[in-house]
Amino acid sequence: MARHDQRVGYGLPLILALGLHALVVVISVVSLPGSDDEPPSSAIVQATLVSTETATDQAQRAEEARTRAAQRQEPESEAEAADAEDAAAPEQEEPQESEQTPEIDSQAAEEAEALDEARRAAEAEAQRRAEEAERQAQQRQEQEAEAERRRREQEAERQRQQEEEQRRREEEAERQRQQEEEQRRREQEAERQRQQEEEQRRREQEAERQRQQEEEQRRREEEAERLRQQEEEQRRREEEAERQRQQEEEQRRREEQEAARQRQAAEAANQGLDRAIEGESDAVANAEQAQEAANSFINLVRRAVEQAWVIPPGSSDDLAATVQVRLGPSGELFAATITQGSGNSSFDRSAIQAVEAAQPFNELRQLPGSAQRRFRDFNLRFTPGDIR
Amino acid sequence: MNDSMSIPHLIMSASTVVQLVMLILVIGSILSWVVIFQRTFIMRRARKAHQEFEERFWSGVDLNELYRETPAEQETQGAEHVFRAGFREFNRLLTKTRSPEAILDGVQRSMRVAWSREEDRLTLHLVFLATVASASPYIGLFGTVWGIMGSFQSLSMAQQATLATVAPWIAEALIATAMGLFAAIPAVIFYNRLSNESGRLLGKYEDFAEEFHSILHRNLQGRSEVGSA
Numbered sequence: 116m117a118r119h120d121q122r123v124g125y126g127l128p129l130i131l132a133l134g135l136h137a138l139v140v141v142i143s144v145v146s147l148p149g150s151d152d153e154p155p156s157s158a159i160v161q162a163t164l165v166s167t168e169t170a171t172d173q174a175q176r177a178e179e180a181r182t183r184a185a186q187r188q189e190p191e192s193e194a195e196a197a198d199a200e201d202a203a204a205p206e207q208e209e210p211q212e213s214e215q216t217p218e219i220d221s222q223a224a225e226e227a228e229a230l231d232e233a234r235r236a237a238e239a240e241a242q243r244r245a246e247e248a249e250r251q252a253q254q255r256q257e258q259e260a261e262a263e264r265r266r267r268e269q270e271a272e273r274q275r276q277q278e279e280e281q282r283r284r285e286e287e288a289e290r291q292r293q294q295e296e297e298q299r300r301r302e303q304e305a306e307r308q309r310q311q312e313e314e315q316r317r318r319e320q321e322a323e324r325q326r327q328q329e330e331e332q333r334r335r336e337e338e339a340e341r342l343r344q345q346e347e348e349q350r351r352r353e354e355e356a357e358r359q360r361q362q363e364e365e366q367r368r369r370e371e372q373e374a375a376r377q378r379q380a381a382e383a384a385n386q387g388l389d390r391a392i393e394g395e396s397d398a399v400a401n402a403e404q405a406q407e408a409a410n411s412f413i414n415l416v417r418r419a420v421e422q423a424w425v426i427p428p429g430s431s432d433d434l435a436a437t438v439q440v441r442l443g444p445s446g447e448l449f450a451a452t453i454t455q456g457s458g459n460s461s462f463d464r465s466a467i468q469a470v471e472a473a474q475p476f477n478e479l480r481q482l483p484g485s486a487q488r489r490f491r492d493f494n495l496r497f498t499p500g501d502i503r
Numbered sequence: 504m505n506d507s508m509s510i511p512h513l514i515m516s517a518s519t520v521v522q523l524v525m526l527i528l529v530i531g532s533i534l535s536w537v538v539i540f541q542r543t544f545i546m547r548r549a550r551k552a553h554q555e556f557e558e559r560f561w562s563g564v565d566l567n568e569l570y571r572e573t574p575a576e577q578e579t580q581g582a583e584h585v586f587r588a589g590f591r592e593f594n595r596l597l598t599k600t601r602s603p604e605a606i607l608d609g610v611q612r613s614m615r616v617a618w619s620r621e622e623d624r625l626t627l628h629l630v631f632l633a634t635v636a637s638a639s640p641y642i643g644l645f646g647t648v649w650g651i652m653g654s655f656q657s658l659s660m661a662q663q664a665t666l667a668t669v670a671p672w673i674a675e676a677l678i679a680t681a682m683g684l685f686a687a688i689p690a691v692i693f694y695n696r697l698s699n700e701s702g703r704l705l706g707k708y709e710d711f712a713e714e715f716h717s718i719l720h721r722n723l724q725g726r727s728e729v730g731s732a
């Protein structure tokens with residue numbers, strides 16, 4: 116009969132469902148970091164303004180050092196090849212020599228046949244000579260082998276040293292580059308801090324100025340109040356005097372008027388002084404405003420260029436190009452040239468196009484004269500951050 | 504930056520309401536999958552059992568023998584259950600009344616009860632699946648709307664509204680919708696599939712009940728003729 120043991124429970128389905136979800140989670144977690152690991156840069160700003168001086172070329176210098184090292188290595192390898200050839204040459208000569216010695220032998224034999232007496236001596240001599248030549252050849256061979264071995268060892272040693280040196284140089288360049296990066300980062304941070312501080316100082320000064328103005332106004336109001344009181348008193352006194360003594364009153368009134376005029380003059384002098392002080396603080400504030408305007412101009416240019424910048428697809432994140440921008444007096448673009456290319460021509464072109472699309476920078480006209488001259492010529496550094 | 508864009512990080516940094524919505528959706532998804540697996544197993548067994556029983560029933564075996572072979576009432580399922588209920592009622596009524604109409608009426612009633620129990624057993628929890636299928640997209644959408652609301656509120660505080668400041672919030676909010684769809688899509692597919700299958704099985708049971716009824720009817724017809732003769 117059919118199964119009567121069934122009654123499907125919930126245990127197995129629960130395990131299967133949980134397993135399925137765990138699998139989905141694992142897949143989503145595992146695959147995503149893999150694809151996300153590529154852009155580790157943390158720059159939000161895609162274009163950064165560099166001061167009018169060109170950016171340090173430490174990286175370039177490191178590159179140059181590397182190429183120089185490579186060049187130096189090339190002659191060495193050539194020398195090595197020459198040495199090898201030298202070593203081969205004597206070896207080729209040797210067989211010729213050994214061919215010559217049998218010839219001498221045969222000559223000696225012929226002479227011995229002609230002259231019996233001289234034969235033995237000649238034979239012995241020939242033998243000796245042959246032995247000597249052989250010994251010499253062996254010695255030479257040994258010496259040459261040893262010399263060659265020594266030369267090869269030296270060469271290997273030299274090569275190893277050179278490699279080490281090169282490695283050391285590369286490491287040093289790397290370290291230098293890192294240090295410079297850190298320094299640049301620190302400088303940027305310092306710059307940002309300075310800006311914040313400046314802003315705070317400006318705000319404080321503004322508050323100070325306002326307070327001064329308020330005080331002055333209060334003072335002026337108080338003075339006006341006093342004046343009014345005095346006038347009232349004077350009028351009262353005048354009325355009294357009119358009632359009592361009309362003749363004397365006229366005289367007194369004239370005196371009082373004079374006194375009032377004097378008082379007014381003093382007051383006017385006071386006010387003049389105040390105004391002078393105010394003018395001075397205004398001048399200071401104007402300078403601050405100029406600084407602020409310059410900063411905001413940098414930001415405006417940066418933002419405009421960022422928005423106009425279309426990064427070519429497929430350009431890697433570590434590309435960087437510096438564009439020199441020259442502006443006309445009213446902010447129109449005179450010239451934008453690459454001062455330090457990234458090596459990727461489409462990337463460079465996109466940077467120049469971004470600057471061209473972002474012009475004219477009309478905000479330049481709002482800057483004070485000194486700042487205008489400063490910002491007529493500046494460098495923009497393009498580095499693609501991670502674009503999200 | 505990209506670390507903050509990974510899905511676990513986004514889920515962790517979501518607001519409480521959105522996290523709650525996500526939790527509800529995950530629970531709904533897990534439960535719906537439990538139902539899917541459990542129902543799939545039950546349907547498969549029921550189909551196999553029905554096939555076996557029908558083969559046996561139509562193999563010409565004696566019905567009394569078949570009744571004795573089948574186990575107790577509570578353990579039988581499907582057409583077997585219907586058969587047992589009908590045959591038991593038939594045997595009981597046969598001793599009490601001689602009216603064939605009364606006997607057939609009783610048999611039909613008891614078979615209908617058994618069939619209805621089978622229907623209840625087969626379609627158990629399918630309503631839950633339908634609920635998850637229709638409700639979870641809305642729940643996910645609610646989470647997304649809530650998340651985007653929060654993102655715009657915080658956006659109003661920010662000085663500069665660039666794409667980079669908005670993107671993580673929106674991505675985070677959209678995860679809720681993704682989860683809702685993730686729960687809803689399998690639930691819809693399997694609800695349709697399982698309800699169709701249970702409908703077909705119930706149709707088979709009904710057919711069997713009718714056939715069995717006609718067999719009993721034939722039997723009674725013969726008996727009453729014998730009795731009257």
